[in-house]
Amino acid sequence: MDLKLELLVLPVSDVDRAKEFYEKVGFRLDLDVEATAEWRAVHLTPPGSECAIMIGKGLTAAAPGSSQGLYLVVPDIEASRKDLVERGIEVSEVFHDGGGLIFHGHEGGEIVHDLAGQGRQAGVHPDRASYGSFATFSDPDGNGWVLQEVSQRAPGR
Template identity: 70%
Template sequence: MDLKFELLVLPVSDADRAKAFYEAVGFRLDVDYTDNEEFRVVHFTPPGSECSIIFGDGMTTAAPGSTQGLYLIVSDIEQAHAELVARGIEVSEIFHDAGGLLHHGHDAGDVVHNGPGQERLAGLHPDRASYGCYLTFSDPDGNGWVLQEVKQRLAGR
């Protein structure tokens, strides 16, 4: 059985503000539909992705900004950083995680201790290893995104 993850409902407080933000990031607007004053769905897809986000009015009871750890994969973290900055998006500096393949957290700062071997260190991974470099940004409500550089997938993925 194939199970394809295709849609995530994102909790936001202002659909128009969120729409402007995700357009600035470079996501593709697929749908902006309003049925009445109480229901609106705005549907975006990140470039190159098969998974989309939706938000709007009457979509979820989750608190705006409560979604964290949304990963977007890029092949060149430096290029992604430069492009987001050029688009006016406030992003973290590039960092790497001393402990492995998955950064645990979305905190700001050069060094964040998230447990043994899970230190957030400023700059590119020393070996520029796949899965080793990150940057973060948040939408206007605080929903947190992580960009991770993957140049080559691990075997079997």
């Protein structure tokens, strides 16, 4: 049986502001339907992705900005970061893990990567290891995104 993740609902406080932000990031607008004053669905897809996001009104009871650790996989972290910055998106500097596994949490509105107590290391992974380099950004409500460089997929992916 296949189980394909195709859609994530993100909680936002201002649908039009969020829609504008995600289009600025480069997401494709697939649908914008307002059935009533209390219900609206805006469907957007990141370039190259089979999984999309939905923002709107009446879609979720989650607090705006409460979605964290949303990963966007990119082939070149530095080029992807540069592209987003040129689009006017505030993106963290590139960082890598110092070894160990990434743990992501939320602290004071910022995504935190704690590497088993080692913390973030500045710059790309020294070996440019796949799955090893990151940058982060947030939407206007604080929903947190992580860019992760993947140049070679793990077996079975």
